[in-house]
Amino acid sequence: MISSEQPENHECELDCNLRMLRELPFFAELSPELLRVMAYLCERETFVPGQAILEAGQPAETAVAVISGAAGIEREGRRVGGVNEGMCVGGLALLGRYRWLYTLRAETAAECLIMHRRKLLPQLQAQPEALAAVARELIDSVVFWDLQRLERGADEDVHGPGVL
Amino acid sequence: MVTRRTLYSWVMEKNGRWQFLIVLLVVATVAIRVVPLEMQKRIVNKAIGLGDMELLVLYCLLFLGSVLLASTLKFCINLMQAYIGQRTLERMRTSLYEHILSLPMSFFRTIQPGQVINGLVNELASVSGFIGSAVSVPLINVCTLLAMGGYLFYLNPLLAGLSFVIYPLQIAIVPRLQKRGNEANRFRVNVSRAISGSIGEVITGVHEVHAHAGFALENDKFAAQARQLLQANVRMNAYRYGIKFANNFFEHLGPFILFLVGGSMTIQGHFDLGALVAFLSAYSSLSDPWRELMEFYQLKEDSLVRYKNVMAGFDVAPEYGLIPVDREVYRFRGEIELRGVTFRTPEGARLIEDIHLHVRPGEMVALVGYSGSGKSTLAKVITQLMPYTEGQALLDGHEVRSLTKLDVAENLGLVPQHPFIFSGTVSDNLLYSSHASAINRVPGYTAPDLDRVIEVVQQVGLFVDILKFGTQAIIAPDERPELAERILEMRRLFRSRFEPAFEGDIEFFDPERYLDNGSIAQNIVFGEFVERRANFEDAYRSKRFMAFLEQTGLHRTLVDFGAIVASATIPILRYGAQTQELYADSPIPREEMEKYAQVVSEMAARSQAELKAPSQGLLLRLALKFIPGRHKTVRMPAPLKDRILAARREFRAYVAEFGESSLQFYDSGRYIASRSIRDNILFGQPKSGRSGVLERINQHLVQLLIEEGVLESIVDLGLEFQVGSMGEYLSGGQRQKIALARVFLKQPAVYVLDEATAALDNASQARVQNFLRTVRGRHTVISVVHRLDTVAHYDRIVVMKAGKIVESGPYDELMTAKGVLYDLVGTA
Numbered sequence: 008m009i010s011s012e013q014p015e016n017h018e019c020e021l022d023c024n025l026r027m028l029r030e031l032p033f034f035a036e037l038s039p040e041l042l043r044v045m046a047y048l049c050e051r052e053t054f055v056p057g058q059a060i061l062e063a064g065q066p067a068e069t070a071v072a073v074i075s076g077a078a079g080i081e082r083e084g085r086r087v088g089g090v091n092e093g094m095c096v097g098g099l100a101l102l103g104r105y106r107w108l109y110t111l112r113a114e115t116a117a118e119c120l121i122m123h124r125r126k127l128l129p130q131l132q133a134q135p136e137a138l139a140a141v142a143r144e145l146i147d148s149v150v151f152w153d154l155q156r157l158e159r160g161a162d163e164d165v166h167g168p169g170v171l
Numbered sequence: 172m173v174t175r176r177t178l179y180s181w182v183m184e185k186n187g188r189w190q191f192l193i194v195l196l197v198v199a200t201v202a203i204r205v206v207p208l209e210m211q212k213r214i215v216n217k218a219i220g221l222g223d224m225e226l227l228v229l230y231c232l233l234f235l236g237s238v239l240l241a242s243t244l245k246f247c248i249n250l251m252q253a254y255i256g257q258r259t260l261e262r263m264r265t266s267l268y269e270h271i272l273s274l275p276m277s278f279f280r281t282i283q284p285g286q287v288i289n290g291l292v293n294e295l296a297s298v299s300g301f302i303g304s305a306v307s308v309p310l311i312n313v314c315t316l317l318a319m320g321g322y323l324f325y326l327n328p329l330l331a332g333l334s335f336v337i338y339p340l341q342i343a344i345v346p347r348l349q350k351r352g353n354e355a356n357r358f359r360v361n362v363s364r365a366i367s368g369s370i371g372e373v374i375t376g377v378h379e380v381h382a383h384a385g386f387a388l389e390n391d392k393f394a395a396q397a398r399q400l401l402q403a404n405v406r407m408n409a410y411r412y413g414i415k416f417a418n419n420f421f422e423h424l425g426p427f428i429l430f431l432v433g434g435s436m437t438i439q440g441h442f443d444l445g446a447l448v449a450f451l452s453a454y455s456s457l458s459d460p461w462r463e464l465m466e467f468y469q470l471k472e473d474s475l476v477r478y479k480n481v482m483a484g485f486d487v488a489p490e491y492g493l494i495p496v497d498r499e500v501y502r503f504r505g506e507i508e509l510r511g512v513t514f515r516t517p518e519g520a521r522l523i524e525d526i527h528l529h530v531r532p533g534e535m536v537a538l539v540g541y542s543g544s545g546k547s548t549l550a551k552v553i554t555q556l557m558p559y560t561e562g563q564a565l566l567d568g569h570e571v572r573s574l575t576k577l578d579v580a581e582n583l584g585l586v587p588q589h590p591f592i593f594s595g596t597v598s599d600n601l602l603y604s605s606h607a608s609a610i611n612r613v614p615g616y617t618a619p620d621l622d623r624v625i626e627v628v629q630q631v632g633l634f635v636d637i638l639k640f641g642t643q644a645i646i647a648p649d650e651r652p653e654l655a656e657r658i659l660e661m662r663r664l665f666r667s668r669f670e671p672a673f674e675g676d677i678e679f680f681d682p683e684r685y686l687d688n689g690s691i692a693q694n695i696v697f698g699e700f701v702e703r704r705a706n707f708e709d710a711y712r713s714k715r716f717m718a719f720l721e722q723t724g725l726h727r728t729l730v731d732f733g734a735i736v737a738s739a740t741i742p743i744l745r746y747g748a749q750t751q752e753l754y755a756d757s758p759i760p761r762e763e764m765e766k767y768a769q770v771v772s773e774m775a776a777r778s779q780a781e782l783k784a785p786s787q788g789l790l791l792r793l794a795l796k797f798i799p800g801r802h803k804t805v806r807m808p809a810p811l812k813d814r815i816l817a818a819r820r821e822f823r824a825y826v827a828e829f830g831e832s833s834l835q836f837y838d839s840g841r842y843i844a845s846r847s848i849r850d851n852i853l854f855g856q857p858k859s860g861r862s863g864v865l866e867r868i869n870q871h872l873v874q875l876l877i878e879e880g881v882l883e884s885i886v887d888l889g890l891e892f893q894v895g896s897m898g899e900y901l902s903g904g905q906r907q908k909i910a911l912a913r914v915f916l917k918q919p920a921v922y923v924l925d926e927a928t929a930a931l932d933n934a935s936q937a938r939v940q941n942f943l944r945t946v947r948g949r950h951t952v953i954s955v956v957h958r959l960d961t962v963a964h965y966d967r968i969v970v971m972k973a974g975k976i977v978e979s980g981p982y983d984e985l986m987t988a989k990g991v992l993y994d995l996v997g998t999a
Contacts (some may be wrong), residue, residue, distance in 0.1 A: 018806065019739075019803060019804060019805050019806040020803035020806070021739075021803045021804050022742075024803070040742075040746045041746070043742075044743055044746055044747040044753075047747070047753075047803065047804065048747075048752060050755065050860065051860045052860050052861070052862045053675075053860060053861050053862060054860075054862045054863070055863070058862060060862075062932070062933055063933075064933060064958060064960065065932065065933065077832055113262045123752075125688070125752060126750075126752040126755075128746050129748055129750045130747055130750070130753075132748075133748030133750075139275070149801055151562075
């Protein structure tokens with residue numbers, strides 16, 4: 008029989024992507040087979056320092072996970088947060104259409120895993136239970152954020168979707 | 172109006188002389204056809220009877236000559252009939268096309284492109300046959316019938332009278348059948364139109380069919396329509412052949428009566444046998460013209476049905492004149508005044524209601540509001556694309572509905588959110604308005620020169636795209652040696668200046684380095700095929716290349732590697748939903764997935780040596796296509812790369828043994844004919860997964876292009892880039908930029924932008940806004956805006972809600988008032 012096993016020290020890009028996706032909460036309930044397909048459909052992109060990874064006002068069409076390096080979140084030209092190695096933004100963009108509310112800019116040379124909605128969503132739609140699992144995780148995240156905001160008490164006129 | 176013309180009005184228009192000529196030719200042909208009959212008689216009675224050889228040859232030659240002449244004349248008649256039919260069809264189509272283009276937008280919302288195509292191309296085509304024969308066929312055949320009929324009466328009035336009894340019967344029955352046939356034909360035309368419309372719709376929206384896997388759904392719909400068309404065709408043909416049957420029957424009813432009555436009269440001694448035979452012979456000559464008349468009748472009826480149906484489908488009057496008559500096209504200052512303007516749909520819904528708005532010439536107005544508030548409708552009303560149903564809309568004091576299309580086109584430039592891009596080049600699309608102005612002979616029009624085009628494409632942020640298109644062009648270095656020479660010089664400069672800066676971004680061609688963004692075949696060859704269309708995918712077809720792989724032992728190594736790639740890739744492809752994206756970066760194409768899946772199954776059961784030859788061939792092909800920088804299921808082992816690098820050197824020596832080659836090896840001093848200008852300058856290829864690398868490269872390339880004096884040549888090449896069918900090779904942003912540039916080049920008094928920058932990146936959007944600021948005061952701008960962060964610099968913001976204007980004023984004023992705009996900005 009022909010062996011299709013590869014030497015362990017020669018991890019391919021697909022395996023690296025898979026390792027990254029396993030860490031993401033919204034993919035936590037996906038079957039290993041589907042997760043492998045998702046990993047296969049992800050793209051890696053390298054950004055130079057100062058380069059915008061996502062731009063405010065542009066259609067949100069991807070989720071982005073930072074493989075290495077660091078990026079800053081900017082709103083109206085002001086840095087309001089950061090995204091470091093292993094962190095992910097834009098999970099909702101996998102499911103719905105909206106425009107970015109912030110700019111994500113590479114602060115160091117950054118390698119990112121780009122998850123395109125047009126590639127990943129049809130795979131989830133083909134397995135409704137998987138789509139429901141991802142949606143559930145994303146809803147939990149939104150609820151968690153809202154809870155945090157309410158507990159901080161920062162917003163007086165809290166309105167909009169996702170509010171408890 | 173063309174749709175109201177009768178079919179017969181086309182028959183004589185501009186065809187009178189031709190029709191007359193055909194009649195003359197037909198008369199001549201009929202006369203000449205008598206000659207062979209006479210010659211037959213003379214050959215038998217005279218030449219053969221008298222045993223005169225010379226006379227026999229003469230009559231035979233005359234027989235042949237007359238047959239040849241009659242055939243030639245018939246050929247000419249056919250040609251002329253076809254010519255008349257086709258030239259009339261051309262006029263008919265052009266007039267109808269012109270009419271269709273002038274129809275209101277509302278008409279096009281109710282009809283599918285396929286229906287227009289079917290009417291204009293298919294249904295009208297069969298009418299041409301009728302037009303060519305409309306005069307000559309009935310005229311000649313009626314004349315022939317009358318002559319033959321007279322001759323029969325001359326022979327025997329009683330028998331002639333009896334034999335003619337059939338014709339009134341036929342004339343009474345056949346049209347009734349034909350009437351039903353016409354109805355069946357009309358139904359068939361309608362079904363055919365509907366099916367054409369459906370095909371057109373599905374082709375236009377095929378991306379949705381793919382996105383929703385609506386293949387079975389659409390196939391079912393089409394199958395139902397195809398069945399309906401089948402039934403309609405069968406029914407129509409049943410009537411058509413029924414009529415033929417009736418004609419045939421009546422044709423033979425004549426001889427039946429003649430035999431019966433004439434025979435009995437002969438038996439009773441009232442008629443002699445010779446006279447009966449002569450009569451029967453003369454009667455048979457009636458059948459040809461009668462049959463032709465009957466066929467002509469059928470053709471006429473069929474053509475009338477098709478013609479009327481097609482014309483009825485487009486029998487709508489244009490809402491506006493196309494070009495001004497008795498005056499020149501208006502030149503407006505750009506003043507817009509709307510007084511109580513309302514647009515009501517035929518169902519009674521008011522999309523905009525009681526709009527009062529005065530826009531001064533040169534004013535910059537933003538229309539904002541929630542989705543469905545009527546912003547776009549208002550923009551369309553101003554640009555005459557939607558007719559307002561109440562109130563007055565004035566442009567420089569002229570009622571919009573009184574203006575011709577040319578007045579509007581020359582004074583208003585509309586950029587829609589989803590502009591249409593025509594197939595052709597970028598330049599064709601940019602200059603579309605300009606070409607239209609030239610053809611319409613607009614007074615004072617001057618065509619924009621290249622400098623002006625460059626200025627405008629820079630204003631909309633399209634310049635970089637055009638340079639990209641230009642640098643992606645493939646040129647023949649022997650046809651443009653100077654440009655090729657300059658590009659080689661740029662290659663040297665680029666390498667010397669930027670190699671370290673682009674080390675991570677570009678994979679430079681280096682004989683000692685493996686190309687991660689090239690296939691294994693490309694890495695072995697380390698060159699290109701001279702023939703542009705040849706590619707490395709097909710390397711396995713080359714016997715010489717395969718012999719090399721065998722000779723070096725690479726064959727086996729690559730089959731092994733192909734097996735690894737197949738094993739790692741097939742499970743993913745089999746498990747995933749079968750989308751286009753799944754195969755976008757797959758070394759295994761969708762159409763070969765099953766084949767490779769079988770090979771993988773075979774591998775599980777057999778050793779490599781036992782694999783069938785075709786399976787080994789597939790694995791070899793897969794390995795040769797493998798690109799480490801793109802195909803992510805397997806990491807290519809370093810020893811294999813080293814082995815390929817060694818093979819690269821061996822291959823060059825191997826090819827040298829054979830002399831002439833279809834390959835061009837990478838050589839830093841030679842232009843690579845099959846590669847783009849950019850690849851030639853880089854002498855390498857951009858690495859995948861490097862964000863913004865092309866932009867960074869382009870920035871440096873522009874500088875070099877200017878230095879080497881080839882910027883204009885590249886822009887020219889970029890402008891000649893073929894955009895594909897409906898602009899399929901362009902991004903959404905590029906399409907909008909082209910639409911903006913197309914209107915900016917025209918410099919109309921009023922710019923109407925309907926979310927025209929929605930698909931643009933932030934930089935291009937800012938560039939367009941800057942441009943609009945520069946034209947403020949000289950051109951009126953009405954802009955339907957979705958992104959409210961771009962409206963602050965407008966002179967006035969008009970806020971719409973539920974079809975009405977609810978606020979209007981400068982940005983700061985409205986924001987201070989904390990009204991609807993304030994809410995909109997808050998929720999954006």
